[in-house]
Amino acid sequence: MSDKDKVFIFDTTMRDGEQSPGASMSLEEKIQISRVFDELGIDIIEAGFPIASPGDFEAVKAISKILKNSIPAGLSRANKKDIDACHEALKSAPRFRIHTFISTSPLHMKHKLNKTPEQVVDAIKESVTYARKFTDDVEWSCEDGTRTDMDFMCKIVELAIKSGAKTVNIPDTVGYTTPSEFTKIITTLKNKVPNIDKAILSVHCHNDLGLAVANSLAGVSAGARQVECTINGIGERAGNAALEEIVMAIRTRNDLMPYTTGIKTELLSKASKVVSNATFPVQFNKAIVGKNAFAHEAGIHQDGMLKNRETYEIMTPESVGVKKTSLVMGKHSGRHAFKEKLSDLGYVGVTDDVIQTAFGKFKILADKKKHVYDDDIAALVDDSMVLEKNVINLKSLKVFAGTGEPQKAEMTLDVYGEVKKTSETGDGPVDAIFKCIKILFPHDVKLLLYQVHAVTEGTDAQATVSVRIEENGKTTVGQAADTDTLVASANAYIAALNKMIIKRNKTAPMMELENEKVRGI
Ligand code: KIV
Numbered sequence: 001m002s003d004k005d006k007v008f009i010f011d012t013t014m015r016d017g018e019q020s021p022g023a024s025m026s027l028e029e030k031i032q033i034s035r036v037f038d039e040l041g042i043d044i045i046e047a048g049f050p051i052a053s054p055g056d057f058e059a060v061k062a063i064s065k066i067l068k069n070s071i072p073a074g075l076s077r078a079n080k081k082d083i084d085a086c087h088e089a090l091k092s093a094p095r096f097r098i099h100t101f102i103s104t105s106p107l108h109m110k111h112k113l114n115k116t117p118e119q120v121v122d123a124i125k126e127s128v129t130y131a132r133k134f135t136d137d138v139e140w141s142c143e144d145g146t147r148t149d150m151d152f153m154c155k156i157v158e159l160a161i162k163s164g165a166k167t168v169n170i171p172d173t174v175g176y177t178t179p180s181e182f183t184k185i186i187t188t189l190k191n192k193v194p195n196i197d198k199a200i201l202s203v204h205c206h207n208d209l210g211l212a213v214a215n216s217l218a219g220v221s222a223g224a225r226q227v228e229c230t231i232n233g234i235g236e237r238a239g240n241a242a243l244e245e246i247v248m249a250i251r252t253r254n255d256l257m258p259y260t261t262g263i264k265t266e267l268l269s270k271a272s273k274v275v276s277n278a279t280f281p282v283q284f285n286k287a288i289v290g291k292n293a294f295a296h297e298a299g300i301h302q303d304g305m306l307k308n309r310e311t312y313e314i315m316t317p318e319s320v321g322v323k324k325t326s327l328v329m330g331k332h333s334g335r336h337a338f339k340e341k342l343s344d345l346g347y348v349g350v351t352d353d354v355i356q357t358a359f360g361k362f363k364i365l366a367d368k369k370k371h372v373y374d375d376d377i378a379a380l381v382d383d384s385m386v387l388e389k390n391v392i393n394l395k396s397l398k399v400f401a402g403t404g405e406p407q408k409a410e411m412t413l414d415v416y417g418e419v420k421k422t423s424e425t426g427d428g429p430v431d432a433i434f435k436c437i438k439i440l441f442p443h444d445v446k447l448l449l450y451q452v453h454a455v456t457e458g459t460d461a462q463a464t465v466s467v468r469i470e471e472n473g474k475t476t477v478g479q480a481a482d483t484d485t486l487v488a489s490a491n492a493y494i495a496a497l498n499k500m501i502i503k504r505n506k507t508a509p510m511m512e513l514e515n516e517k518v519r520g521i
């Protein structure tokens with residue numbers, strides 16, 4: 001296939017994706033994710049918003065140094081300070097992209113920016129021209145593009161290209177458009193903007209109406225050649241278009257969408273895993289990367305599958321890196337086999353300490369549980385990775401539950417190296433456990449979610465518990481697995497709390513522009 005038919009994949013998991021409630025990632029997590037993305041074949045990785053915080057700046061800087069194939073990008077508003085910060089963070093990469101944006105809808109210009117259209121036009125010219133001083137690779141976005149007046153959009157797209165933008169991105173910032181409307185927007189730009197052939201048109205869709213992927217693909221069919229998306233579809237509010245869905249739709253329906261992407265689809269599961277480990281779990285029925293995406297439950301489907309896979313399978317699990325779930329190892333399996341298994345399951349860059357902890361837990365589990373499956377091993381490693389970063393750790397837990405007696409928990413915690421003990425009663429064992437944590441590490445957070453899933457089948461299955469908490473508008477998610485649901489509950493809450501502590505310590509945004517909060521885009 002010719003170059004003309006290539007659709008560039010611009011990933012914004014670590015920028016727009018990180019704006020999901022509960023999705024903040026540490027520097028180490030971002031580095032780990034970047035390595036996987038680089039291998040996956042993503043063309044451009046938006047590594048962050050450098051002016052937003054020192055943490056974002058450092059992440060963009062570190063990622064720019066390690067990418068071997070992908071081009072790093074940083075986001076900036078339409079001002080010199082933002083663009084300077086972007087350049088400073090990206091400059092160690094041999095090639096980099098500055099992505100600058102400004103709102104262009106009547107609503108945003110008036111109420112968010114408090115600027116006239118003429119002032120916005122001036123800001124576009126100045127910002128794009130300024131960014132071009134640092135790199136040939138400048139992308140310009142018209143925020144709230146799908147609610148922007150079409151004649152105005154044609155005029156400013158032409159101006160941005162004239163000022164030096166090589167990529168022009170049309171965001172559906174609030175997830176408002178539909179496939180037919182978006183087709184019309186892209187087609188109008190292609191037909192009416194005289195210099196449109198001098199830039200690549202890009203689409204960036206949010207999922208508020210569940211249409212992000214459909215709208216992105218409509219944009220591509222109408223002539224866009226870059227899609228901005230995130231792994232697992234994470235992102236502001238209902239999220240962004242999911243990278244894995246875009247890529248697999250193009251691959252599976254290549255008869256209708258004759259384009260190519262550079263994505264090595266067999267690595268999609270691994271990418272999903274590394275992102276969900278750092279953020280939150282993927283829903284079971286999520287297309288492509290959900291646990292049930294290739295599971296066939298109904299007898300009639302299973303029968304069809306046995307006769308011919310294609311009866312109910314439009315793509316193979318192997319094509320996205322899902323290996324057939326196997327009965328893995330038993331208690332006699334050694335450390336070497338365990339390590340091999342981890343790499344098979346897509347765990348890269350796992351430290352020796354984590355392997356050691358996970359292997360110890362595996363041995364205990366193999367003693368308790370008849371069958372140890374791949375998913376069990378994955379849960380153990382995920383758990384060990386969380387524990388490695390904790391400043392609060394569970395040392396011991398005893399729970400008294402059942403009928404009659406009040407439910408009670410006795411707990412010992414290691415809090416910043418100090419061992420503390422307490423016992424509390426509660427409205428149920430989980431309530432008693434959470435109360436103990438609150439006594440031993442006083443804090444004031446709101447519990448938004450408490451969820452339990454069995455990792456595999458059987459009453460001896462491990463339970464994965466997810467806990468989401470909120471403090472001053474910031475949310476974090478903790479996950480933990482154990483054959484004892486109550487131990488998993490305690491560890492999940494503690495993991496969420498540890499992440500909140502990291503988040504608290506992140507410095508506040510470096511600057512604010514007019515009435516626009518840096519993160520409030
Ligand atoms: O959704 C949006 O408009 C954005 C822009 C900054 C590209 O994320």
Ligand code: ZN
Nearest residue numbers: 016171173204
């Ligand atoms: Zn966005």
